[in-house]
Amino acid sequence: MSQKFVSRGFTGKRERAGGQGARVPPGQHLVSDFPVLSAGPTPRTDLARWTFTIDGLVTAPVSWSWADFQHLPVQDFVKDISCVTKWTKLDTRWRGVSVDTLFEHVELDPRAVALIASCDGGYTTNLLLSDALNGQAFVAYEYDGKPLAPEHGGPARLVVPHLYFWKSAKWVRGLRLVNKDAPGFWESLGYHIRGDPWKEQRYTDD
Amino acid sequence: MRRPLEWQIATVKAIAQETAQVKTITLVLPGWTAHRAGQHYDVRLTAADGYQAQRSYSIASPPERPGEVDLTVERIPDGEVSPYLHDVLVVGDAVEVRGPVGGYFVWEASSGGPLLLVAGGSGVVPLMAMLRHRAAAGAKVPARLLYSSRTLEDVIYRQELEALASRDGLEVFHTLTRGQPKGWTGYARRIDQPMLAEVSGPLGTAALAFICGPTALVETTASALVQLGLAQERVRTERFGPTGT
Amino acid sequence: MNDNDVVRDLTLDGNAVAGLLEEVFGADMTTADGECAHCGSANAVGALRAYTRAPGVVLRCPACGGVIARIVQTPRGTLVDLRGAAHLAMRR
Ligand SMILES: Cc1cc2nc3c(=O)[nH]c(=O)nc-3n(C[C@H](O)[C@H](O)[C@H](O)COP(=O)(O)OP(=O)(O)OC[C@H]3O[C@@H](n4cnc5c(N)ncnc54)[C@H](O)[C@@H]3O)c2cc1C
Numbered sequence A: 001m002s003q004k005f006v007s008r009g010f011t012g013k014r015e016r017a018g019g020q021g022a023r024v025p026p027g028q029h030l031v032s033d034f035p036v037l038s039a040g041p042t043p044r045t046d047l048a049r050w051t052f053t054i055d056g057l058v059t060a061p062v063s064w065s066w067a068d069f070q071h072l073p074v075q076d077f078v079k080d081i082s083c084v085t086k087w088t089k090l091d092t093r094w095r096g097v098s099v100d101t102l103f104e105h106v107e108l109d110p111r112a113v114a115l116i117a118s119c120d121g122g123y124t125t126n127l128l129l130s131d132a133l134n135g136q137a138f139v140a141y142e143y144d145g146k147p148l149a150p151e152h153g154g155p156a157r158l159v160v161p162h163l164y165f166w167k168s169a170k171w172v173r174g175l176r177l178v179n180k181d182a183p184g185f186w187e188s189l190g191y192h193i194r195g196d197p198w199k200e201q202r203y204t205d206d
Numbered sequence B: 001m002r003r004p005l006e007w008q009i010a011t012v013k014a015i016a017q018e019t020a021q022v023k024t025i026t027l028v029l030p031g032w033t034a035h036r037a038g039q040h041y042d043v044r045l046t047a048a049d050g051y052q053a054q055r056s057y058s059i060a061s062p063p064e065r066p067g068e069v070d071l072t073v074e075r076i077p078d079g080e081v082s083p084y085l086h087d088v089l090v091v092g093d094a095v096e097v098r099g100p101v102g103g104y105f106v107w108e109a110s111s112g113g114p115l116l117l118v119a120g121g122s123g124v125v126p127l128m129a130m131l132r133h134r135a136a137a138g139a140k141v142p143a144r145l146l147y148s149s150r151t152l153e154d155v156i157y158r159q160e161l162e163a164l165a166s167r168d169g170l171e172v173f174h175t176l177t178r179g180q181p182k183g184w185t186g187y188a189r190r191i192d193q194p195m196l197a198e199v200s201g202p203l204g205t206a207a208l209a210f211i212c213g214p215t216a217l218v219e220t221t222a223s224a225l226v227q228l229g230l231a232q233e234r235v236r237t238e239r240f241g242p243t244g245t
Numbered sequence C: 001m002n003d004n005d006v007v008r009d010l011t012l013d014g015n016a017v018a019g020l021l022e023e024v025f026g027a028d029m030t031t032a033d034g035e036c037a038h039c040g041s042a043n044a045v046g047a048l049r050a051y052t053r054a055p056g057v058v059l060r061c062p063a064c065g066g067v068i069a070r071i072v073q074t075p076r077g078t079l080v081d082l083r084g085a086a087h088l089a090m091r092r
């Protein structure tokens, strides 16, 4: 149709990758701000009632209050993040608890192969355990030295920097271990079940 | 039957400065179809490498002007599309658009009234199309516009609104939220329920309301009007999205 | 109300996605009446809340916030999820 139309002089609000090109996955462009993506209103959860739960295929479910969660060993990490809407942001600074640390508190059923993250506001996303363990995934509650802002997923969000950012579920409240990798909110409507930006796994069948 | 909705290449016929931050762009459309006042076009920009950005812009002109439409665009300093439309686009350029779309936020002379219009900033654009259509169609439906701007200099279509208001049955009320000239007798605060009660009161609770502008203004106004007794389904809203202010 | 709620400012009305809906359904859907499958409230599609700055477009019920429709466009086609709509009534 109008595939070949070009708007004279339009380049878009994008940054040049410069010397950082090797860090930008295919089809992505750099941004310096931190765009807010939203599929619904921002939930506001009272920290006094906030809990984080691991259940499903575990011997005994475990749940932390906000205060208990703050006592778990934390890690600082600096990662590049890539959103499927095509922006990449380099060197984002986070503080949070690794999924490995959380899993030290439960005994996984050998049938567990994947997890579903559930969130305030009803969002869900799925992860293979092989993408969640070994320092690859965190529940973060500080960004850039400050408490994580509500529009960016505060009080706490999942951060899985090696996959497209929709996997890094905002307002995360729990992980459920399951025996089958079943699609979450976006994965069930055309988005890739895994979402590796380096393989450009944007949509189902990519 | 209307044609299927397709992207078409419009040509910029004229660009007029409305205020320091606002321009009106006149587009000539090869596939023009008469719109209904309040509808919008989608504008899509494409970079040489295929990157695209798409936004919606309300039609400012009345449907009584065939072959072309006016879009009135406020420049959002750190935005992506509006700075392009302001700083790069010149007469003769081609712009990809589709429309007119959006039958929900529409007023036609046959829709009746009384008509209550509430605008913030560039939110006046689709309401202006309604007022221009009202005048062009010779409709006598009583109408009131409450229009919130930062300063007098930021009021879009000021002279034309004055001219329209001197005719049958239209009254225009301004509120200036960031600064008022000496001797200003209009409102000087953000739109609130007492202001809405004063402006809408004479129209009664049977009024048909159209509210357009920044989300905060739209939400405050819509809930206040429902509290003042207007029926929910006669209170129509059009949120313009982030304005960076 | 919080004046710095970025997400509230990103919220639009269903009418704002009229172009996409017309592309998908072949007609103006904004005046179609929809019933929310979550809470039963009835609203014109144009009066729903629309979230567009996301991997897809999400339409939510203004009364209960439940998801009424999701639309994703991929290079290979368009996917529509209407599970949250008990029904849609289009007038001629
Ligand atoms: C139905 C409809 C009709 C409209 N009609 C008109 C009209 O007649 N005239 C008019 O001037 N405008 C109109 N608008 C608004 C218009 O569509 C654009 O939203 C506006 O021009 C800004 O676009 P932009 O690309 O310049 O800015 P954007 O790039 O969209 O940015 C706008 C502001 O939001 C911030 N922002 C953007 N995205 C994010 C994000 N993800 N997270 C955090 N902050 C973000 C930016 O930093 C900036 O401050 C209409 C909107 C709708 C929905």
Ligand SMILES: [Zn+2]
Pocket (backbone or CB within 6 Å): C036, C037, C038, C039, C040, C041, C061, C062, C063, C064, C065, C066
């Ligand atoms: Zn509902």
